[in-house]
Amino acid sequence: MITLSDYLILSAIVFCIGLAGIFINRTNIITLLMCVELMLAAVNTNFIAFSHFMGDQAGQIFVFFILTVAAAEVAIGLGILTLVYRNKGSISIDVTNSLKG
């Protein structure tokens, strides 16, 4: 039988893959956003596994709100990304250092 532990370890692995992706691709803003989405999917899997095994619907409601916030975040994040590209001509992290003293 599949235990809750299997789902938790699976989502831990996927979460860490997303984390490693942020380390590896730290120059490309689009890939960073996609890694954050991957980590969110892993966390949502956690929530749904707990919701299923505990018999409580609150976890699924929480995932519903996480999906809403993540959609809003992506819309604004890609808007900012487009602005960065328009003003700097590149989407590398290295060009976004105007706040550096």
Add this chain to the structure above:
Amino acid sequence: MEFEQILFYLFSFWFIASSLAMILSRNTAFSALFLILSFFSAASLWLLLEAEFLAIILILVYVGAVMVLFLFVIKMLDIEDSTLRAKFTGYLPIGLGVAVIVIAEMSLVLGVDQFGLDVVPQPIRHASDYSNITELAMELYTIYVYPFELAAVLLLIAIIAAITLIHRPDKRAKKQSIEEQVNTQAKDRVRLVSIAPYKKKDEQ
């Protein structure tokens, strides 16, 4: 091995494999497509967990809207791969090291001793006429009705913010400015120039 277990390992394999392919792919468009595959695998796993509504929402909203938006932006912007991937190998060891350590720690914490079947028993499967959407809606529209409305306001704010960020006023657009019209003066419109009289040369 039960059929459910086979499905779980199949979907988990695709979830992990496509996530790895996403972070290791050198082409950003390929990364987005691999992320779509991981979302599909995650949705399949959520179906195994009897979260049918969220599984379908994940595919419709995430794959249908968010990832298409990503692909739009990737194709719209001219991304030069050479400079973006220059540091790719430099951070690979530390990234893998941190990931492996975190996975090892979490496996120790989340192992079968803590969350095995004898601690968290297998829940009873619902009957075939069970509706996940009805259950969610009953809670969403009663207990969580204010967070639900707040989420709607949040989406509205996101729409306004995204449009405000991106929208660039068209310079050629002929737009009426009432303030400018009211504040205008006669000297702004008519310019009186005194010109000295002269005769054409061929008339002389």
